[in-house]
Amino acid sequence: MANRFEEQISTANADALSKSAYTAEKIMKESTNTLTESGNGSAAAVQKLTKAYQELATRNVRNLTAAMEALSAVKSPAEFMELQQRLVKDSVEAAVNDSRQIAELTNAVFTAAFEPVKKQFEAAQKTART
Secondary structure (H helix, E strand, O other), rough: OHHHHHHHHHHHHHHEEEHHHHHHHHHHHHHHHHHHHHHHHHHHHHHHHHHHHHHHHHHHHHHHHHHHHHHHHHHHHHHHEEEHHHHHHHHHHHHHHHHHHHHHHHHHHHHHHHHHHHHHHHHHHHHHHO
């Protein structure tokens, strides 16, 4: 009888270890997939941001060139002052708008990149509660 009891305990321990190993393997696989997904999202995010900064730099160079051409074409000090004030106003408005757009893009792309990690974390929390 004692031998049978030991056998049942041994079988129960083996089953528990097998389930634990399966669970650990599943968690590792999910973590690897999540990190890969997040890494791909992060790479895409960096590419989008790089493109946005390149476009911004290109636009700024064009605007600076146009401003220099306009300033060199003025005929009077009054016209120069008026143009300079308009250029400064336009530049400040553009800088504020560009900063807002870059901030929104940064937030959007990195939120998307880290979404897989967030989902896995939430799933793990939900599993831990049950």
